[in-house]
Amino acid sequence: MRYARPVNYAQLLFPDFSLILGGYLICRFTALNRAVWQPVEGLVYYLLFPVLLFQSIVRNPINVHEASGLMAAGLLLCLGGIALAYALPHLPGIGQHMPARTHAGAAQVAFRFNSFMGLALAERVAGSQGLQMIAVLIGVCVPLLNVAAVWPMARQGEHHFLRELLRNPLIIATVSGLAANLAGLHIPGWMAPTVSRIGNAALVLGLMAAGAGMQWGHLQHTRLLSVLLLGIRHLLLPLLAWAVAHMLGLDATQTTVLLAFSALPTASSCYVLAARMGYNGPYVAGLVTLSTLLALASLPFALGLPR
Known part of the structure; x- marks a missing residue:
């Protein structure tokens, strides 16, 4: 079954891009x-x-039994993206041109994703059922991806990896959220509006x-x-998703x-994570901006692949 609801990708991505541009202009040309x-x-x-x-x-709520196939596909896709990003410094003829610290801070760009844009897009291409499915993917994939994002930075920076995981606020939030979901807990109705406003503030800021x-300038130096990180994010991962979907039926x-x-x-949040852990935040911020623009091409490409 295909959903024919038209999606204007430029309109979908414009709010995020305009906020990035606004932050850049405000920082450069105001007090x-x-x-x-x-x-x-x-x-x-x-x-x-x-x-x-x-x-x-x-x-x-995540129904593990009903969503097991999709959960397995999402985890395989994420593991593939992580493996591709981590493999870059070890490729013959490429590794020596790739600064280890820069790669450690930026590798996360290749496999992490904008979850709120995913929620908006899934509802438009697959209705309420699609919204539930993307929520499942967020619930099972975000903890893995956040651990994978922190690992090379903790390792490269010679931090204690387990200590970095235990005190990383993004990992604490995702693991506790998944545990609460599986336990059947939810945010009380009287608290939901406040939490929603905090979430909106997080996206904007x-x-x-x-x-x-x-x-x-940082993009020019590396x-x-x-090219390799964004190629994984916007070309290889859609192709891998198509293969995994067919493999798992x-x-x-x-x-x-x-x-x-x-x-x-x-x-x-790739930028915030890299900056707060002492890595090249400006470079990662540039990648986030380019990734937002490249999604204008990768989304129609992925959704145009044969089912």
């Missing part, structure tokens, strides 16, 4: 410079984004902080890494949702 935005990054990282992730995961931290609706999931732009 609200880097000294203002650095504390904002801390607020987003330690409070706003964790609340947003927890809310996203507990919002819709996170994207604007990414724009404020962006420096285009052009090969940029997903139905048409599940395949549509998985393909949309595979082609999403990377998570805006």
Whole structure:
């Protein structure tokens, strides 16, 4: 079954891109410079984004039995993206041109995704059933992806990996959200509006902080890494999703949702995570911006693949 609801990808992606651009212009041309935005990054990282992730995961109950095929497909897709991103420094003739610290901070761009854009897109291409399916993918994939994002930075920075995981607010939020979902817990109705507003603030400030931290020159210095990471995110992952869907025999609706999931732009929190862990935040912010633009091509490409 195919859903014929038209999707205007430019319209869908414009709000995120405009917030990134707004943050960049405000930081460069007003008194609200880097000294203002650095504390904002801390607020987003330690409070706003964790609340947003927890809310996203507990919002819709996960039925493990009914969604087992889709969950397996999502995990295989994510593991494939992680493996491709981690393999880059070991490729013959490429590794020596790839600074280890830069790769450690930016590898997450290749496999993480913008969950709220995924929720909006899934509902438009597959209705309420698609919304439930993308919620399942968020619930099972986000903890794995956040652990994978932290691991190379903790390892490269010679931090204690387990300690970094235990105190990382994004991982704490996603693991506790998944546990609450599986336990049948949910956010009380009287608290939901407040939590929703915090989530909205996380999206706005996170994207604007990414724009404020962006420096285009950093992309020029690591052009090969940029092309490879974004190539994984926007070309290889959709192709891998198509192969996994056929291998596991997903139905048409599940395949549509998985393909949309595979082609999403990377998570805006990539920038905040890299910056807060002492890595090249401006470079990652540039990748987030380019990923948002490239989704204009990768989403129609993925959804146009044969079912």
